[in-house]
Amino acid sequence: xxxxxxxxxxxxxxxxxxxxxxxxxxxxxxxxxxxxxxxxxxxxxxxxxxxxxxxxxxxxxxxxxxxxxxxxxxxxxxxxxxxxxxxxxxxxxxxxxxxxxxxxxxxxxxxxxxxxxxxxxxxxxxxxxxxxxxxxxxxxxxxxxxxxxxxxxxxxxxxxxxxxxxxxxxxxxxxxxxxxxxxxxxxxxxxxxxxxxxxxxxxxxxxxxxxxxxxxxxxxxxxxxxxxxxxxxxxxxxxxxxxxxxxxxxxxxxxxxxxxxxxxxxxxxxxxxxxxxxxxxxxxxxxxxxxxxxxxxxxxxxxxxxxxxxxxxxxxxxxxxxxxxxxxxxxxxxxxxxxx
Amino acid sequence: xxxxxxxxxxxxxxxxxxxxxxxxxxxxxxxxxxxxxxxxxxxxxxxxxxxxxxxxxxxxxxxxxxxxxxxxxxxxxxxxxxxxxxxxxxxxxxxxxxxxxxxxxxxxxxxxxxxxxxxxxxxxxxxxxxxxxxxxxxxxxxxxxxxxxxxxxxxxxxxxxxxxxxxxxxxxxxxxxxxxxxxxxxxxxxxxxxxxxxx
Numbered sequence: 001x002x003x004x005x006x007x008x009x010x011x012x013x014x015x016x017x018x019x020x021x022x023x024x025x026x027x028x029x030x031x032x033x034x035x036x037x038x039x040x041x042x043x044x045x046x047x048x049x050x051x052x053x054x055x056x057x058x059x060x061x062x063x064x065x066x067x068x069x070x071x072x073x074x075x076x077x078x079x080x081x082x083x084x085x086x087x088x089x090x091x092x093x094x095x096x097x098x099x100x101x102x103x104x105x106x107x108x109x110x111x112x113x114x115x116x117x118x119x120x121x122x123x124x125x126x127x128x129x130x131x132x133x134x135x136x137x138x139x140x141x142x143x144x145x146x147x148x149x150x151x152x153x154x155x156x157x158x159x160x161x162x163x164x165x166x167x168x169x170x171x172x173x174x175x176x177x178x179x180x181x182x183x184x185x186x187x188x189x190x191x192x193x194x195x196x197x198x199x200x201x202x203x204x205x206x207x208x209x210x211x212x213x214x215x216x217x218x219x220x221x222x223x224x225x226x227x228x229x230x231x232x233x234x235x236x237x238x239x240x241x242x243x244x245x246x247x248x249x250x251x252x253x254x255x256x257x258x259x260x261x262x263x264x265x266x267x268x269x270x271x272x273x274x275x276x277x278x279x280x281x282x283x284x285x286x287x288x289x290x291x292x293x294x295x296x297x298x299x300x301x302x303x304x305x306x307x308x309x310x311x312x313x314x315x316x317x318x319x320x321x322x323x324x325x326x327x328x329x330x331x332x333x334x335x336x337x338x339x340x
Numbered sequence: 341x342x343x344x345x346x347x348x349x350x351x352x353x354x355x356x357x358x359x360x361x362x363x364x365x366x367x368x369x370x371x372x373x374x375x376x377x378x379x380x381x382x383x384x385x386x387x388x389x390x391x392x393x394x395x396x397x398x399x400x401x402x403x404x405x406x407x408x409x410x411x412x413x414x415x416x417x418x419x420x421x422x423x424x425x426x427x428x429x430x431x432x433x434x435x436x437x438x439x440x441x442x443x444x445x446x447x448x449x450x451x452x453x454x455x456x457x458x459x460x461x462x463x464x465x466x467x468x469x470x471x472x473x474x475x476x477x478x479x480x481x482x483x484x485x486x487x488x489x490x491x492x493x494x495x496x497x498x499x500x501x502x503x504x505x506x507x508x509x510x511x512x513x514x515x516x517x518x519x520x521x522x523x524x525x526x527x528x529x530x531x532x533x534x535x536x537x538x539x
Contacts, residue, residue, distance in 0.1 A: 060381075061378065067441065073439055079437060084407060154410075269436060
């Protein structure tokens with residue numbers, strides 16, 4: 001065999017020329033390697049360098065869909081890492097952390113009672129339109145949050161429990177609900193913005209309220225108008241984050257109409273998912289304080305009528321204002337006529 | 341079992357688009373959907389122009405499968421990445437994750453109008469029973485079950501597009517590279533099959 005002869009020749013050469021010659025000789029038959037045979041052409045090197053870059057590699061296609069001209073978009077990998085790695089952690093820490101804080105708070109503080117108990121006398125806090133705007137946003141938000149979290153966490157949490165067919169049916173219906181309920185949600189946010197923005201302008205009172213612990217931590221009560229610092233924070237969270245979530249949601253809903261490329265869609269999806277999970281965390285605290293967290297608070301959005309003692313404890317300036325207005329309306333001296 | 345792969349030799353592709361046409365015809369792909377496409381880079385530049393036929397690369401660690409909210413993807417024994425249209429909800433996430441732009445969506449639903457995702461199946465049909473009318477209607481041809489390879493590569497006139505067992509097509513390609521005397525133009529190979537060496 002020729003190769004065996006060659007090998008024997010090399011052995012002889014190795015004996016004569018030493019170790020270096022052996023290594024060189026052995027390397028010779030293995031030279032059928034791609035890299036050793038030829039050097040890439042300059043054009044090819046250039047193309048490969050483009051491929052290594054971070055940006056997408058785009059050419060020309062003869063089919064109508066011009067997005068197909070993007071040959072390779074490496075950003076998909078980063079988006080994948082975000083969606084399967086970072087995003088669940090952000091959401092889990094924000095929402096799980098909030099639930100833990102609320103549970104801990106409830107165990108320590110319990111339900112905050114109305115100071116001095118219920119007076120039996122009520123004043124109107126939110127009229128029908130106020131409550132319509134709130135519950136329109138609230139009900140659509142709950143469905144949007146559940147169906148959205150299903151997309152983020154359902155595969156890991158719900159799919160193993162109910163199986164792929166049931167999970168897909170639920171997710172499919174959820175997607176439709178998520179798309180359609182975005183409209184009442186957006187309408188609700190716009191309504192709340194128009195109705196309540198003038199009472200939600202931040203002021204010095206809010207800082208004092210915050211310094212006094214907001215009536216939640218500790219027992220002292222700071223002065224507050226119609227909305228205290230905490231409520232203003234909720235209002236602006238809902239308006240700004242909710243608004244941004246709605247805006248990014250519509251961009252996602254009409255793919256490649258507002259943003260032109262996949263990178264834009266990826267960024268939009270990341271903003272949408274992170275803001276949504278943070279807003280869910282904020283709203284969890286809002287739901288807590290408006291239901292089991294504080295006595296008398298639910299009435300504001302339930303019947304719209306709040307107990308006078310609750311109003312004076314939490315919104316003293318607003319309660320005074322309302323009573324002054326009622327007195328002006330009836331033209332009577334203070335205390336002569338009850339509110340109703 | 342074989343590890344099925346695609347390989348497009350950019351030195352050979354002449355942008356005839358026959359693979360695109362063959363794919364559409366063989367699988368009766370609906371309007372607006374191209375499971376395979378030919379992209380020309382540096383169009384019209386002397387010596388720099390290269391055309392590459394691209395479809396689903398049936399990745400080893402498929403990003404589409406990783407991000408799918410309903411986990412509708414699966415990998416066959418031949419390492420072909422397929423999905424169930426019964427489970428797909430048409431959310432579009434696989435399109436955001438795919439490096440090759442393989443997932444396609446028919447304009448069916450409301451708003452952005454994404455119906456269930458459609459992509460190259462390596463002519464391996466879908467989760468339905470092999471070569472049934474149902475499988476053909478939903479996923480297209482199942483040539484692998486008939487012992488044939490994907491039609492796009494089978495009828496490529498310059499044999500730029502290769503499809504088949506990864507080891508065999510890599511050997512064919514290496515031989516070409518050695519004969520030419522210069523390097524590789526195997527597009528997307530290192531992205532789709534990161535754990536395979538060479539080419």
